[in-house]
Amino acid sequence: DAKTTQPTSMDCAEGRAANLPCNHSTISGNEYVYWYRQIHSQGPQYIIHGLKNNETNEMASLIITEDRKSSTLILPHATLRDTAVYYCIVRVANSGYALNFGKGTSLLVTP
Amino acid sequence: DVKVTQSSRYLVKRTGEKVFLECVQDMDHENMFWYRQDPGLGLRLIYFSYDVKMKEKGDIPEGYSVSREKKERFSLILESASTNQTSMYLCASSPVGLALAKNIQYFGAGTRLSVL
Numbered sequence: 001d002a003k004t005t006q007p008t009s010m011d012c013a014e015g016r017a018a019n020l021p022c023n024h025s026t027i028s029g030n031e032y033v034y035w036y037r038q039i040h041s042q043g044p045q046y047i048i049h050g051l052k053n054n055e056t057n058e059m060a061s062l063i064i065t066e067d068r069k070s071s072t073l074i075l076p077h078a079t080l081r082d083t084a085v086y087y088c089i090v091r092v093a094n095s096g097y098a099l100n101f102g103k104g105t106s107l108l109v110t111p
Numbered sequence: 112d113v114k115v116t117q118s119s120r121y122l123v124k125r126t127g128e129k130v131f132l133e134c135v136q137d138m139d140h141e142n143m144f145w146y147r148q149d150p151g152l153g154l155r156l157i158y159f160s161y162d163v164k165m166k167e168k169g170d171i172p173e174g175y176s177v178s179r180e181k182k183e184r185f186s187l188i189l190e191s192a193s194t195n196q197t198s199m200y201l202c203a204s205s206p207v208g209l210a211l212a213k214n215i216q217y218f219g220a221g222t223r224l225s226v227l
Binding site: 042045046100101103 | 154201216218219
């Protein structure tokens with residue numbers, strides 16, 4: 001799996017967009033970018049994934065730079081319930097079963 | 112929505128007891144997983160199963176066994192609980208078909224086990 005770098009923590013005001021960056025400068029051509037989050041005392045939750053095109057679903061948008069060396073997860077209108085640790089994972093599609101979450105970004109959404 | 116249900120949120124057991132952690136998923140997923148999560152160590156894979164009665168060891172299988180008699184149910188067994196097995200245990204499932212789906216895992220809420 002390619003190494004990822006995320007800020008340790010971020011704050012966001014409720015109702016504003018939360019933009020969570022992830023650096024993956026060593027990503028290879030067949031590696032996907034996956035985002036998960038873990039709300040305190042709950043199991044991780046899959047959010048979104050992408051290869052090179054931008055992706056959007058009901059939870060978030062994923063913007064991947066053209067050179068694929070970084071990406072941004074966007075929560076368009078953050079709510080207090082979005083307070084969680086967000087994990088960016090980069091790996092090939094069939095690389096194995098164990099997910100390596102790393103340390104992630106702790107997002108605090110404030111009123 | 113995919114639902115992965117773990118039988119207990121909190122469990123307290125004594126050293127030497129045999130402990131069963133149950134997990135049920137309702138989406139007909141072939142793959143099921145057991146992880147444990149500890150502060151500073153992240154998630155570590157204990158066992159996974161890719162079909163009924165099939166299982167493979169993960170990174171830290173020692174002291175654990177698993178059972179998958181039905182597709183929807185995956186049980187983690189602590190043969191003789193020890194204090195170093197105090198942890199948060201997470202069950203997950205994922206579908207097959209698309210290779211990249213192996214990386215899309217759906218997790219239960221977790222069981223926080225304390226072994227005294």
